[in-house]
Amino acid sequence: QKEVEQDPGPLSVPEGAIVSLNCTYSNSAFQYFMWYRQYSRKGPELLMYTYSSGNKEDGRFTAQVDKSSKYISLFIRDSQPSDSATYLCAMSGGAQKLVFGQGTRLTINP
Amino acid sequence: GAVVSQHPSWVICKSGTSVKIECRSLDFQATTMFWYRQFPKQSLMLMATSNEGSKATYEQGVEKDKFLINHASLTLSTLTVTSAHPEDSSFYICSARRGAGNTEAFFGQGTRLTVV
Numbered sequence: 001q002k003e004v005e006q007d008p009g010p011l012s013v014p015e016g017a018i019v020s021l022n023c024t025y026s027n028s029a030f031q032y033f034m035w036y037r038q039y040s041r042k043g044p045e046l047l048m049y050t051y052s053s054g055n056k057e058d059g060r061f062t063a064q065v066d067k068s069s070k071y072i073s074l075f076i077r078d079s080q081p082s083d084s085a086t087y088l089c090a091m092s093g094g095a096q097k098l099v100f101g102q103g104t105r106l107t108i109n110p
Numbered sequence: 111g112a113v114v115s116q117h118p119s120w121v122i123c124k125s126g127t128s129v130k131i132e133c134r135s136l137d138f139q140a141t142t143m144f145w146y147r148q149f150p151k152q153s154l155m156l157m158a159t160s161n162e163g164s165k166a167t168y169e170q171g172v173e174k175d176k177f178l179i180n181h182a183s184l185t186l187s188t189l190t191v192t193s194a195h196p197e198d199s200s201f202y203i204c205s206a207r208r209g210a211g212n213t214e215a216f217f218g219q220g221t222r223l224t225v226v
Contacts, residue, residue, distance in 0.1 A: 041222065100154050103152075
């Protein structure tokens with residue numbers, strides 16, 4: 001079993017829809033949770049950074065962490081074609097290396 | 111967010127030659143830098159972790175004599191692919207983390223290496 005599980009998709013939704021992306025994990029030591037967006041042939045771009053459980057909102061993006069269920073989510077509201085990319089969840093236990101999910105390929109159709 | 115600059119963005123080299131990739135943190139001091147390799151449609155594979163002024167820690171299966179990592183300053187780390195072969199062709203990405211206890215990691219733009 002992988003430490004971090006993420007459905008690779010692909011996921012295709014119409015423009016304006018709410019997108020829900022999720023990851024589950026098995027290591028209870030993880031405390032720091034991140035979501036990255038990666039366009040083709042580019043480096044990942046940090047979207048959201050969350051410590052421990054709770055919600056965090058930034059514009060159209062909302063990150064949720066449920067440590068009791070070992071489950072994290074990223075919601076994208078009013079999705080745009082420019083949101084089409086691969087979304088990677090990542091997490092760590094502190095001063096340790098990041099552990100990444102496989103990435104979900106998302107396409108927003110105009 | 112913080113800026114990490116990686117150079118070059120793409121490079122083509124002949125088999126048997128060496129290639130150096132640079133990773134710079136432009137607006138912060140990076141105590142730790144990471145080097146990843148990414149195959150098409152796959153996630154990032156960590157190759158090594160480097161801390162300023164000390165030897166890099168390589169992941170299992172990564173040849174340290176082939177992938178030389180130097181982290182000479184708090185803003186610069188380099189990855190040198192020595193005696194490159196076509197199977198080393200890949201997308202290499204660096205990331206940098208600010209300070210101890212802060213685990214936000216920022217990524218460079220990536221380097222596409224093609225060995226012919």
